Amino acid sequence: MFGQSLFFGFCMMVALAEQAASEPPKTKPYHFIHAIAIDPHAPKTIYAATDNQGLLKSGDGGRSWHLINRGLKNYLVYDVKASLTTPGRVYAATWGGGFYQSADGGESWKEVNDGLGNTAAGAIRLRLASDMAKEKVVLLTSTDVYERMEDEPVWRSITGGLRFWNNPQFQSFEVLPDGLSNVFMGTDHGLYKKDPESAGWVKVNGLADKKVASMTYDKKSGIFYAGTVNSGGIFISRDGGVHWNPPGPGLEKLWIRMITVDAFDPSIVYAATSGAGIFKSRNGGDSWEQTVKGLTDLEARALAIDPLDANIIFAGTHGAGLFKSMDGGRSWDLLTHLPFEENKRQQDFLESQTVRQGAKVSPPPPFKKCNKCHGWTDKNLNQKTTYWRVAANERDWKATVARMSEGTEISSEEQEMITAFLESYTKKNLSGRGGTPR
C-alpha cells in the first residue's frame, strides 16, 4: 500500500514536472489591495496599498498605475492615507516595518518609527487639530495605539501601557473628533472604548461580544458605523458610540471589511464585504442593496470615493486588484495593467535595493530563532530572507522579545541575550541619524 502510493506520487511528480516544462501552470493572480487613498488636494492622484508589492499610484484617475516603493523596506502595506493639510504628503502603515511618510506624493519614503514599541502597523487615522492647520496622525498596531502631530518625529503611546492583543484580521479602530477619550478599538473579542477616567479600555455595551472588523465615524451626520463578522452586519450609533442600534436585515452573515460614507450626501453609505462584494445604503445604513455588476471578485477589502464627484468610487479586492465605478456603484470596471509582478515577493524587490552598508554584525546564536518566522528590514540582521520583515527601531526591546518568545523554544536566558543584542544594535545603528520627518 505504502509502496504503491509512493510510486504513484513519484509518477505524479514526473507528470507535473513535464507539464511545468511545457506550459507554465496558470495560477490565479494575487492582486490584493488593503486600502485606497485619494489625494484631497488633487483627486486624480490615487494610492493603493498592496499585500506584498508595496504601494501603487495613479496620477490620472486610475487609468495608469506605477509602483512607488523607493525607501520602503516592508511591502506588506495595510493602510495608506493622503494628508488632509499638506499636498504631496502621504502616510503608509506596514505590517512589521512600521510607519512610512512621504513628502513628494509617494515617490520616496522615510521610516518614522521612533517611539513605536510595536511596528506591526495596521491602520491610520488623520484628524485635524483644533486650529485646522495641522493634523494629528493616529496609528493602530497589533498591541497599542500611537499618535503624533504631523511634523513631530516621535510617536507617543495613547494606550497608557495597557496593551491589547488583536487578531490583525479583525483590526479596526476609529478616532472620534473630540480627542483621546474617543478612541474605539474593534477586536475579535468585542468593541472597546478608551476610558478617560481609568485610562484603560472598557467594553462597549451592545457590541461587547461581537467581532468588530471595521468602523467609520461620519462627521457630517454624526453617525458611527461598526461592521462585524458573521454577527449581525453593520451596527449604528447616533450618540458617539454610547448606544448601538441593531442592524437591519441583509448583511448579518457577512464579514464587513470597510465602510465609506459619501461626503456630499451622508445618507449614502458603501460597505465592502468578504464574499458578497459591495453593498450600498441610501438611508444612512438602515437598509442595504448589493451592487456587484462587473465586480468579478467578491472579496472586497477597500473603498474610496472621489472627493469631487461622489459617483466615482474605487474598490480594492483580495485577488483581482482594483475596480472603478463611474455611476455610484451601479456597475464596476476592472482596472487592468496594474504593475503587479506575478510571483514576485518582497524579498525579490528588497534584494534589488541598495541597503546601507554597516559593519558586519554577529547576533547571538539564539537570534536565529527569531528569524524562523520573519526577517528584518535591516539586511545586516538577516540570516535568511523571508516574506515579511520587521523593523529594528530604537525601543525598549524587553517587552517585544517576551511577547515574541511566547509559544516558542526561546528560553529566558536566550531572551536576555536577544534583548541585550537588539538594544545595543539599534542604539548604535540608529543614533545620530536624527532628522524631523517632513
Ligand code: HEC
Ligand atoms: C513563531 C513565529 C515568530 C517568532 C519565533 C518570532 N516572531 Fe516576531 N512576529 C511574529 C508575528 C506573527 C508577528 C506579527 C504579529 C505581532 O505583532 O505579534 C511578529 C511581529 C514582530 C515584530 C513587529 C511587531 C512589534 O512588536 O514591533 C517584531 C519587532 C518582532 N516580531 C520581533 C521578533 C523577535 C525579536 C523575535 C525573537 C525573540 C521574534 N520576533 C520571533 C512571529 C514570530
